[in-house]
Amino acid sequence: MxxxxxxxxxxxxxxxxxxxxxxxxxxxxxxxxxxxxxxxxxxxxxxxxxxxxxxxxxxxxxxxxxxxxxxxxxxSSTLERLRRTLVELLLSDHPNDCMVCEQAGNCTLQELAYFYGIRENRFAGERRVYTKTDNNPFLERDMEKCILCGKCVRVCDEIQGVGAVDFTYRGFSAKICPPFEKDLECEFCGQCVTVCPTGALTGKMWRQKGRQQGIRKVHTVCPYCGCGCNLTLHVRDNEVIRVSSREDTINEGWLCPKGSFGYGFIANSDRLTKPLIREKGKLRETTWEKALEYIASNSLKIKENYGPDAIGGLASARCSNEENYVFQKFMRAVIGTNNVDHCARL
Ligand code: SF4
Ligand code: SF4
Ligand code: SF4
Ligand code: FES
Known part of the structure; x- marks a missing residue:
């Protein structure tokens, strides 16, 4: 020590x-x-x-x-003066459009400007102007708001193991971009968005859906797989407008693309909300009781007529280990078949 x-x-x-x-x-x-x-x-x-x-x-x-x-x-007064100057220098080359920025209220740079009371800026000069739009499907990359902190580069390399972005050019021209300044092509896990301290990286799906006001944060578990990552749903007017995660959870705040951006199904009108039974080639809605009864009686008939191996069961990566265990046990011990598989291999 x-x-x-x-x-x-x-x-x-x-x-x-x-x-x-x-x-x-x-x-x-x-x-x-x-x-x-x-x-x-x-x-x-x-x-x-x-x-x-x-x-x-x-x-x-x-x-x-x-x-x-x-x-x-x-x-000390000297340290605080130096820090204030550093923030001023960062802001001298920054759009300062907090009014319409997705990260307003959740931006470290904005918070520092607030604490140091920076209203005007002493430093005028050249500004970086990036007009190119990145056409990737998920990440909004507003590189004029980038302060070159390198967090996105490190998280992509050290946590995600992808290395999709890096520093390019030198001096005032330095910027963060994918190889050859092409559109971002990566796993779209969203970790870089999570660690970015400004509005340089945000989610395309969040745009103008709401920032901090009127947002209810609901902690839940990702529905996509048995890893059970913790999610925080940002809900506004009963609509999920964004997903984030917390560092003090089992997934330490990291998510995969499904957890970060795969929430569109929640309010999708095509979503199945009731079980369907196919009769004479047509699907019709039914209740869970009737659907389960239908499966039980027909499974028995199939087993009697054709043997247990005429039946197969598909479990789901969305279920917990315990649920999948019970399912395979049911297929083997009750139905009597080893025909068990799961959606992750389909
Ligand atoms: S990145 Fe931060 S400081 Fe810059 S415009 Fe957005 S909220 Fe304001
Ligand atoms: S979304 Fe994930 S894979 Fe893509 S650049 Fe960001 S950290 Fe890297
Ligand atoms: S994390 Fe954000 S501010 Fe930092 S280098 Fe990456 S894009 Fe720029
Ligand atoms: S140099 Fe230490 S936090 Fe940036």
Whole structure:
């Protein structure tokens, strides 16, 4: 363990812990934009700067390991002035159209501008103008709002293992894009959208559906597979307008494309809400009681007439392990066949 003081508080942390994590373990807040606890430290935004006694200039706390005997200061008028300037510089090349931005109210950059009271900007100059629209089906990529924090690049590489985007060009021309600046072609898991601290990455399906006001958040479990990832449905006027997830859950806030963007079926008018029985080639609606009775009596007849192997059962990856276990048990022990399969192989 190493022992250090941060803002006068003694903190003990395991060797290798960064100053930022040490500060957070003592409930000392340090602003960040490019940091994510599950991604490799990047040190790009410089907002997490702190002073260390004996070190002549501020250092980034997200990339500096805590050392025994360090005396760290996270707040001072100079540090706050530097941080304010950094936010001003970011905003000097930013559309600032929070009024119509999907992320307003959920944007770290906007929040920092609010805390530093940045209404005007001292820095005028060249602006990045990106007119190209990305025609991918799910992600809205507004790269004029990108602050080059690199979180999307790291999450795509380190968590999703895809590497669909990266930094391209250098200096003022630097930007994040897919290879050869083509439209994004990836797994569309949405992790990059989750970690983006601005409105640079959002969901096409969310556009103008609602932001923070009038939203009811409902925690539930993804209906698509037995992994059981936790979802948070953003509901407005009884319509699911967006899906997110929480870091304190079994899936640690990560989702796959189905969890992130596959919620359109909920309000789809084609959705089956009642069981259907096919009679003389035509499907007709019925009740669950009648449908189950129909299956039971016909299964028995088929078994008597043609033997148990004339029957097959298809289970579902959407069911839990326990449900699938019971289903195969039923097919083997009650029906008497090993003809059991599941939708994931079809
Ligand atoms: S990304 Fe943030 S700061 Fe930029 S327009 Fe959107 S809400 Fe405002
Ligand atoms: S959606 Fe997923 S796979 Fe696609 S760029 Fe983002 S993180 Fe990578
Ligand atoms: S798109 Fe978002 S996450 Fe990616 S670098 Fe830009 S601001 Fe950061
Ligand atoms: S959070 Fe440390 S440099 Fe960005």
């Amino acid at each position: 190493v022992n250090l003081t941060i803002d006068g508080i003694t903190v003990s942390v395991p060797e290798g812990t960064t100053i930022l994590d040490a500060a957070r373990s003592a409930d000392i807040s340090v602003p960040t934009l490019c940091h994510h606890p599950k991604l490799t430290p990047f040190g790009g935004c410089r907002l997490c700067i702190v002073n260390i006694k004996g070190v002549p200039r501020p250092v980034t706390s997200c990339t500096t390991p805590a050392e025994d005997g360090m005396e760290v200061t996270t707040r």
